[in-house]
Amino acid sequence: MAALSLGVRAAIASFVILAVFLAFWHLGTQGTGPGAAMDPEYAKLMGVTAVTGQSAMPGPGQVGIKLWEHLINPFYDNGPNDKGIGIQLAYSLARVLAGYALAVAVALPLGFAIGMSPLIYRALDPFIQVLRPISPLAWMPLALYTIKDSGLSAIFVIFICSVWPMLLNTAFGVATVRREWLNVARTLEVGRFRLAFAVILPAAAPTIMTGMRISISIAWLVIVAAEMLVGGTGIGYFVWNEWNNLSITNVIIAILAIGMVGMALDQTLGRIARLVTYPE
């Protein structure tokens, strides 16, 4: 047998793992058949699960059928409590990108200032140390009270959770630019503006991008919880709504969708990070 490349072998292994998982899932959710004969009235009270032995947990087949329904019609809108999963994801993405963009606009300039000035670093350090470990959801009541808009509050929560990794990484990247590159710029009498944009920014770009990548992952984690709280729209609200509907199938599909979108966000930033990375 010809030796297969590592990539092909890994793909085969992944496929086998998936198949095994689906097989166990399928077997685990199989009905056990009708239980012991019971009084029809009692059976009515107990519901279909008890009567047929059918698990409330859907099997892979059921999820697959439902997923197909969502995929062929992701953007339907039948009123406030029945929107397509595509619309819900778009709401969540829009909130994440708005909060994230705000965080970029604040974290990059501030991180530059902190990284370039030991005074600003020391002055702001206690605030950062206290604010950073706060769970972003703890801000939610304060945001709701002051902003008085649940949608904007969710965006604020995304902002506050994604600002810290970017801020700290930018400050670190700027502060640790190689001394010799700064010395080159000094001997060439490079001005402050050009120093920041032509030397420090490209030198710190890989570190900054790492922070931005961490931030987008955290933002995507937090939006689900935030939308469960504020309600109305978004994938987080969708999950909670389907839980209230006891539609485990839709919850599983939402989980899958959250994972896929999170991966896409991370891969996109990873690709940008590769563009600004330089070999030394």
Add this chain to the structure above:
Amino acid sequence: MSRDHARPLVRAESIAKIYHGKGGTTAVFEDLWFSVHEGEFVCLIGHSGCGKTTILNILAGLDRSDAGTVLAGGTEIDGPSLDRAVIFQSHALLPWLTVLGNIAFAVRSRRPGWRRDKVLDHCRQFIDLVGLNGAEDKKPAQLSGGMRQRVGIARALAIEPKMLLMDEPFSALDALTRGMLQEEVLRICRETHQTVFMITHDIDEAILLADRIILMSNGPGAVIAEIVENPLPRDRTRHDVHHHPLYYATRNHLLDFLVNRSRDLAGTRHIDPRHPPVVRPASDWPAPVQSIPARALGNRTAG
């Protein structure tokens, strides 16, 4: 060869570097006086720890002297200047820029008003000078150590500085590459009459390149122990320099200094710092098989 008629391009007057530690203050070096004249190639030799790189950084304006002043063209140095280009030991190229980009970065700093194609033309001229044609669009990581240092040299020369400061530029290179680059530097300096101040610990490099060699005693408390005038003719090359009758006299003198006398002279007070002894090795010297006491050396003139 008297250089009294040439005006000094840079003159260090009583410069010092002092560190304040727990156990009092330590002078790495102190009360150094020397000058570099226009068109001259000066090497500074000393063991590590005598503050060679600090001296170069002070001349570059990247570091400050804790005493005295450095005058460049009659005015005091108070920071880096485009008039004094530095070639760093670690080449210090910006890794995200290409060869052309690195040199253009320097040229744009020198000539902010130049149009893009004029800048690039100027850069290509210096890429040509250091023999890097065909590598313009490569990133530093794709180049060998010798090629990177060529880019460093081209970048420094492209801003057409009054003076070139080189901090052990070839010490990280293998012997073959080092020899080739030394020859290139010799050729370029002859063509452009470039003034150079270079730090080295390589005696052969100093004899090949330098007109005058400043010898530092060991630190702490390092002083300029002696200034050696190179007796070899200026048209020396790497291939014939060791056939010159004075080559071994000069080499042995320098070697003897590094091996023996630099240590004995550490922290000495017997040298007039303003006028360290100037020595010109001569053919009638006894072969210095053993250490020669400083006072036995001939041809000493008061600087």
